[in-house]
Amino acid sequence: MKKLLSFAFVALISIPVAAQAQDAAKPAAPANPITMSEKGIYNSAVGDVVAAAQKMSEENYSFKPTPEVRSFGQLVGHVADANFMFCALVSGETMPQKDIEKTKTSKADLVAALKESVAYCNKVYDGMTDAKGAELTKFMDFKLARLSVLTVNTAHTDEHYGNMVTYMRLKGLVPPTSENQQAPPAK
Numbered sequence: 001m002k003k004l005l006s007f008a009f010v011a012l013i014s015i016p017v018a019a020q021a022q023d024a025a026k027p028a029a030p031a032n033p034i035t036m037s038e039k040g041i042y043n044s045a046v047g048d049v050v051a052a053a054q055k056m057s058e059e060n061y062s063f064k065p066t067p068e069v070r071s072f073g074q075l076v077g078h079v080a081d082a083n084f085m086f087c088a089l090v091s092g093e094t095m096p097q098k099d100i101e102k103t104k105t106s107k108a109d110l111v112a113a114l115k116e117s118v119a120y121c122n123k124v125y126d127g128m129t130d131a132k133g134a135e136l137t138k139f140m141d142f143k144l145a146r147l148s149v150l151t152v153n154t155a156h157t158d159e160h161y162g163n164m165v166t167y168m169r170l171k172g173l174v175p176p177t178s179e180n181q182q183a184p185p186a187k
Helices: 002-025 033-055 058-062 072-091 107-126 146-170
Strands: 136-139 142-145
Touching: 033 072, 033 107, 033 146, 058 072, 058 107, 072 107, 072 136, 072 146, 107 146, 136 146, 142 146
Parallel strands: none
Antiparallel strands: 136 142
């Protein structure tokens, strides 16, 4: 009986000590978890676009699968323009650049403009808080939370990455998100 009581006493003391150790091992929650999460999702999507823009050859920047659609280079410029537009709207600043899609044609210029637009958006994210992100702003005919406008930008970016994937596949290239994936097992 004495051994059983000793074991129960040790067990009762060990549980709170183990819980405290587990709590100490947990990292502190970030100050703005929603903003941090949104920025991570945005950087994942836009990272795919930047990687695709870098991977496509210069001669394929003018490629259009059909005459009615944008060329690959125009897609890159369009995403850069949209980044500036959405992020300027959220920050309340005047849009820093315009018409990249219509004025830039070389791969080097378009990739540089795209990277500049990503840096601009990251600066906006870095200045954002969850509270500020909850503030409403006018977007088209709607009032949306600032972070919701940034989410629309991420969705727009991802939508055009899907276009870029199709262009790359038509040119025999493996898109960045499909690289290093294991082939399915042979049947």
